[in-house]
Amino acid sequence: MQVGNSKKSVPGEGEVLVQVHATALNPVDYKTATGGNPSWSYPHILGLDVAGVVEEVGANVTDIQVSDRVVYHGDLTKKGGFAEYTVTTAHTVSVIPEGVSFEAAAAATLCCLHCIPSAIL
Numbered sequence: 001m002q003v004g005n006s007k008k009s010v011p012g013e014g015e016v017l018v019q020v021h022a023t024a025l026n027p028v029d030y031k032t033a034t035g036g037n038p039s040w041s042y043p044h045i046l047g048l049d050v051a052g053v054v055e056e057v058g059a060n061v062t063d064i065q066v067s068d069r070v071v072y073h074g075d076l077t078k079k080g081g082f083a084e085y086t087v088t089t090a091h092t093v094s095v096i097p098e099g100v101s102f103e104a105a106a107a108a109t110l111c112c113l114h115c116i117p118s119a120i121l
Helices: 027-035 102-120
Strands: 015-024 049-055 069-073 087-090
Touching: 015 069, 049 087, 049 102, 069 087, 069 102
Parallel strands: none
Antiparallel strands: 015 049, 015 087, 049 069
16 A cells, blocks of 8 residues: 545536545454455555545536535445545535534444445335
């Protein structure tokens, strides 16, 4: 594993570019860091649980706006949030409520995802 520079991505259709303010260390991040994932292209950026500000929206994104504070749980097949900027699908982000910090939002993502299925059942 190494630290390096990466080009700033551009959001495609249905995606948003997020300026990262906080990324939580999800157990999946450190468990896959040494072994990788067959779907990755290298270099790969880890970081599944991300909070930040939307800097740009791709085509056909209507529910999320530039400057929205958002949080999301990423996709293992895509580059993650241990970076200054990251791209994700717009339908997977949630607006962070006023008064909730970026750090708290990123840290709560994994916990909340485990609670939702139980609450629905």
